[in-house]
Amino acid sequence: MTExxxxxxxxxxxxxxxxxxxxxxxxxxxxxxxxxxLAPLTGRARVVGLTGSPGVGKSTVTGALVT
Known part of the structure; x- marks a missing residue:
């Protein structure tokens, strides 16, 4: 069922x-x-970290990256 x-x-x-x-x-x-x-199907994703003080636009940048 899972596969x-x-x-x-x-x-x-x-x-x-x-x-x-x-x-x-x-x-x-x-x-x-x-x-x-699922393990063999993974491993091709990129990981990006965004840090910063509150209000500097992290969510705005994230939104721009994913659209």
């Missing part, structure tokens, strides 16, 4: 993605299986 949901989510099925998110949020028993199945 089928992953494939459907990767194909753009919003319901399958919502089901996978629910499994993570609820700490479902199949979570370990889900994480093992």
């Amino acid at each position: 089928e949901a992953i494939e459907r989510a990767r194909a753009g099925d919003a319901r399958a993605l919502a089901r996978l998110v629910s499994l993570v949020e609820n700490g479902a028993p199949e979570l370990r299986t889900l994480m093992k199945a």
